[in-house]
Amino acid sequence: MTPINGGAMSEGGSSGSSGGRGGGSNGVDGILTLKKGPWTAAEDQILMEYVKKHGEGNWNSVQRNSGLNRCGKSCRLRWANHLRPNLKKGAFTPEEERLILxxxxxxxxxxxxxxxxxxxxxDNEIKNYWNTRVKRRKRQGLPLYPSDIQQSQPNTSTPTSPMTPTPPGTPLIPTFSFQSPSHSQSLVPLSHTSPHPSPLSSPHHHNQSHSPTFASLPVFEPTTTTSFSFSSPFTFHRPAPMLGTPLRFKRYGNGGTPSSSIPYSSAPQTSSPLLGNSVTHTSLPDMNSFQFPMTFNTTLPQTIRTHHHQQFESDLMGSCGSICSVKSELPSSQLSQIHSEITIDNTVNNSSTNHHQQGSCGLLEDLLDEAHGLSYSGGDNSRRSASSFGSREGKRVLDAFSLWESSSSFNSSSEMKKTEQAKDQSSQSMPEDLSKLSNFVPSTMNQVQDWNNTDSHSSREISNGRNLGVTDDHIGLEMQHLASLFHSSTSDHDKAPDPWDNLPGIC
DNA sequence: AACAACGACAACCGCCTCCTT
DNA sequence: CAAGGAGGCGGTTGTCGTTGT
Known part of the structure; x- marks a missing residue:
């Protein structure tokens, strides 16, 4: 039970009460209390209804206007971590785990x-994953990072990373390299070439002591053999304007954020420092739908890899969201198309497999094995993967969605027909899991589009304008950027096996 | 079957920064 | 310029389910 802290509760939930969960919702002595603890499906429904009507932001008003007895902060968290569209539930994929490392x-x-x-x-998911990993490895007496990943940045996380002390003399400008002989990877922040503003230099960041010249994107060296390969045909339909996932598009603008794209796509379309003078970005003929008829394989021999490729790799890894976020922002019908057309090779696994063949140190092998085992072979993650959507939390969210869908006026509108059509179209060509996904999110995602189209007023007012991380223009700029990278590329059109099929669970 | 250990995860808390007034 | 509100971030805690003994 947490009485409202007078007016001093500046959203921060400085309730000061015990951290206990599952608190009641009714006040004592007539004092209204904010409910704490797990969210119910009904609460989720209320919150979704509210966001549907008013958009994200103004979280404090949720309680005032919707009757939801939760503090704004709690609402925001609930929405961001569980209810918002495009959330990827389930266990981290090996690629994601590697990327997290x-x-x-x-x-x-x-x-x-x-x-x-x-x-x-x-962020919460990642944080939980990492903390669990830290605990496990600490218990096992293993280093936090595989030996092929060197942490050379001043560690900002000493409390939770006790096993990876920052070595003395760590340079202020961090470097990041892979030293596995089989990977031959090396990541360095090419700050001098990065056109992106450094987010770390932003005063927005808490007590950042990093060098302001640190590139925000993990730019790969030309020698990089990266973890992804993309095959064609590679079609992007211009995504519907969405509010998307503001959490990820605000401060940390890279990873598909507007901030990462703007420098590329600004009007003059000057050549990128990375691309050299020969590359001039030109306007795209059709931003509504364009295709990348190329095969891009990052394992190409260095000698035939072009600057385009390297740049694209950089953007793929550094701003994976440039693509992935586009994918995640799309309505389900387009989502399925992207899923079926983007091909990502899991060369992480391949490279780690090569480890054995090349006889690298046993510890590294063990670490890699462990990493994979955690993900695949009966490890905890597989457990969770199997139950990710069957979890009580997943059920709650699904319940809420069911409630929401069944009660929403949206269902009875013509929009519903469109949605159903989209469902039909998409489900025809999508795997079962994606079909389920389609059933799970479509109205929400369409609704997001709908909000933007029909309720631009409220959308613009969201969060005092701070929430408009993803705009139509931004996505268009991203598309321009991406397309420009492919502009002069040619390729074969061989179809590669769809790696998304290999992804567990929902993805 | 009971218990402990462990992992995963949701949610809370406090602090911080930015924006608005 | 200052104050307050709003939102975001990172740290922490508690709960629950699974696995092993």
């Missing part, structure tokens, strides 16, 4: 920043 090595405990590069993932 890399990002943590680079950024430390900057969960939001890491989440910005893991589309559909929340």
């Amino acid at each position: 890399e990002l943590h090595a680079k950024y430390g405990n900057k969960w939001a920043r890491m989440a910005a590069q893991l589309p559909g993932r929340t």
Whole structure:
């Protein structure tokens, strides 16, 4: 039970009460109390209804206007971590796990920043994953990072990373490298070439002591053999304007955020420092739908890899959200298309497999094995993967969605027909899991579009304008950027096996 | 079957920064 | 310029389910 803290409760929930959960909702002595603890499906429904009507932001008004007896902060958290569209539930994929390691090595405990590069993932998820990992490895007496990932950034997370002390003499400008002989990867922040403003230099960041020249994106060296390969055909339909996932598009603008794209797509379309003078970005003929008829394989021999490729790699890894977030922002029908057309090779696994063949040190092998085992072979993650949507929390959310869908006026409108059509179209060509996803999110996602289209007023007012991280223009700019990277590329059109099929659970 | 250990995760808390007035 | 509100971030805690003994 937590009495409202007078007016002093500045959203911060400085309730000062015990952290106990499952508190009641009724006040004592007539004092209205804010409910704490787990959210119910009904509460979720209320919150979703509210966001549907008013958009994200103004979380404090949720309680005032919707009758939901939760503090604004709690509402925001609930929405961001559980209710908002495009959330990717389930266990982290091996690629994601690897990326988390890399990002943590680079950024430390900057969960939001890491989440910005893991589309559909929340900072809370990443944080939980990491903390669990820290505990486990500490117990096992293992180093936090695989030996091929060197943490050379001043660790901002000493309390939770006791096993990875920052070595003395760590440079202020962090470097980040892979030293596995089989990976031959090396990541360095090419700050001098990055056109992106450094988010770390932003005063927005808490007590950041990083060098302001630190590139926000993990830019790969030309020698990089990265973890992804993309095959064509690679079609982007211009996504519907959405509010999307503001959490990931505000401060940490890379990873598909507007901030990362603007420098590329600004009017003059000057050549990127990375691309050299020969590359001039030109306007796209059709931003509504365009295709990248190319195969891009990052394992190409260095000698035939072009600057385009390298740049694209950089953007893929650094701003994975540029693509992935586009994917995640799309309505389900388009989502399915993206899913079926983006091909990502899991060369992480391949490279780690090569480890054995190349006889690297046993510890590294063990670590890699462990990492994979955690993800695949009966480990905890597989457990969770199997039950991710069957969890009580998942059920709650699904219940809420069911309630919401069944009660929403949206269902009876013509929009519903469109949604159903989209469902039909998409489900025809999507795997079962994606079909389920389609059934799970479509109205929500369409609704987001709807909010933006029909309720632009409220949308613009969201969060005092701070919430408009993803705008139509921004997405368009991203598309321009991406397309420009493919502009002069040619390729074969061989179809590669769809790696999304290999992803567990919902993705 | 009972218990402990562990992992995953939701949610809370406090602090911080930015924006508005 | 200052104050207050709003929102975001990172740290922490408690609960629950699973697994192992």
